[in-house]
Amino acid sequence: MIKDTRLDPDELLRKIQKEEQKEISGRLKVFFGMVAGVGKTYAMLNAARGLKKEGVDVVVGYIETHGRKETEELLEGLEILPRKKIEHREIEFEEMDIDSILRRKPEVVLVDEFAHTNIPGSRHVKRYQDVIEILNHSINVFTTLNVQHLESQVESVEKNTSVKIRETIPDSILDMADEIVLIDLSPDDLRKRLQEGKVYLPEKANLAGDHFFKKENLTFLRETALNYTARHVNVALDSEKFREKILVSIGSSPNSYSLLRYAKRLAYERNGELFAIYNQTRENLTKENLSQLEKNLSFARELGCEILYAADEDTAEAILRISGQKSITRVVIEKSDTNWWWRWNSTASKLARIPSNFELCLVPYSFISGEESVLNRFLRTSSGGKQYLTSLTLILLATCISLFLEPIAGYWSISLLYLFLFRELDLFFPKDLRYLQDYCPEFFGIFYSFHPDILFL
Template sequence: MGRGSLRIHLGAAPGVGKTYAMLSEAHRRAGRGTDCVVAFAEPHGRPRTEALLHGLERIPYRDVEHRGAVLTEMDLDAVLARRPRVALVDELAHTNAPGSRNAKRWQDVEELLTAGIDVLATVNIQHLESLGDVVESITGVRERETVPDEVVRRADQIELVDMTPEALRRRMAHGNIYQPDKVDAALSNYFRPGNLTALRELALLWVADRVDAHLQRYRSEHEVSAIWGSRERIVVGLTGGPEGRTLLRRAARLAEKGAGGELLAVYISRSDGLTSASPGELVEQRTLVEDLGGTFHHVVGDDIPADLLAFARGANATQIVLGSSRRPAWQYVFGPGVGATVARDSGPDLDVHIVTHEEVAKGRGLPG
């Protein structure tokens, strides 16, 4: 038997219904005759979620005594012995009781997958390891239980369980998430509208990154040269001239218009080392790119339009931003400038923006 498949229900915030979504999926599969069991589910006393546990086989949990308290854990060995087709495992980031075979629940899930058992699992966005600092800055709460991002990224399927901040706060106010005595404190602290909006955006961007990574891998494996724009990715062609700062700010505004937009600045230098770019200007522009949340790239090549387009297509870019040429009009007798050539050869899948600036037609001095 091969490795099992992993489907993760990723919650944009606590209380959005990820456990409910997981149990609903289990009922759908069981209705088709699939052998599903609940290895561990945490309904948190929510009636609608608890109702969905009825009709599903549940593997008895394991009680572990620790420092005078009894902790309830998933019985991994019992699930492995039962060998269902599908096992439901809530809260991937959970830390197991001391003395358990594995320190974390996601490691238990790894054993189930290795045994050929498909797993339906849940985790909230705030428990992803790489987002710990960001979540703490948003909510003021440091999540102690985390799961490595790679564990979630490797999932065969990820379903984002989302809800608007307004709807989630209504659920909270109606007592559908926490007990009544905890509602006011939650609404005033963790569940403030600003917090929920930021967590939701974080979840959307994380999922968009995963989708983009899958697209990049697919394009590479299947040698796809066409651009598939899962989100806006904007390439800025820099020459080392002072107009670069204007181009970068314009491109950053374009990136901000699309959720998860990405900014990439590229400087192409000649292979013979001959260039009239200002090293100091390039250093300043590199710093500006990073301040704007983008990345700086240095490419060596002798055909600037072709090299720029190759970089853009390799990065799966959707737009290119270039400055108007600094060449005086008489020099056009020797051929079109970089901007005109890029626009001509870009094809239908790349938008090219030519941005005017104060250095237009003041003399070439720099490639462009």
């Protein structure tokens, strides 16, 4: 059977509309980085100064210098538009003045901090909405963004850094960008800038260095930013080549948020298109469930999903039918956390038993619900003296356990106990603690081997 390779009419229409929209709107250029302080605003201002020398009409809509002298110096010679003053709770704040930009109508406007949340009383809730309005008036925009503010990356960043991300931006907004410029800096160089007071004021810099700006956090964020940028470039270059089609099943559960984020990251990794399916069964939903469902569907749209609706008796049948119609290559679904006799009749189990042309990706409930044991959370979030004390306590505990197990299990089994313990500690603690983990087990092991009875004294 010859496979029909013709474009779906709806997909073709979306492509035509997207191209037409690009022709009438301004261009969006995003200076993208792993975290504050890598030089995004600095690079944006340098690019703007270069354009001005070439005769391009460039203005500053909103720039946040954070008191950095080198950034303030680059503002000299650039036209800075006035900000709009907004009073909130008897305090006066300044926000970007959209009307001032639209009246001035420059070729390029600089807008810092793309994910910023505007003060209540502003025209839009989020700054990216301000940017969209400016783009719709055929004005080009340069802006800045950190990787942790992307919706698809929020849970991954929070889990790995133990820092709550409060300002986010839908991935679909970044997908609108005509150009993404990665501003890269090594973790060591960034920490040096932090210590020199080039990122935050000294009192704030010390606190940041011990928390969000820890080297292991910066290494993770840098890798995330590099991977995201590389995938964005691959999507642009390979747009006409084969792309995976990923379908995620959502419902009225709050877990759908995490499931959607996981599917979005997977779509970037696989250079794929993302679809979300909601199957409306006869089950009556409460007001709370209906409200959550609307939030889930809205969030799916923000991530750039194409929403597919079904009304089948069985969700598994709906997924199979839609997958065939859309040539889906991968289905993402929550793995049930119920007892085994309930799992047999779950959507995931039914899909696993039925032959299909797609790969089934089951996401464990514990992964998407964010549940974590108290011990894991303590080990992962502890720092400084707590980590040393915990390591030493666990080593002593392992030695005491070895004393009682050795007559039964033997010396080599005890060695494996030590090996397992210290490999597990490596997952939670930084490198500077591994010296303790490397030498302490040897000391206690030798001490125990030659003086087993002294532990009874």
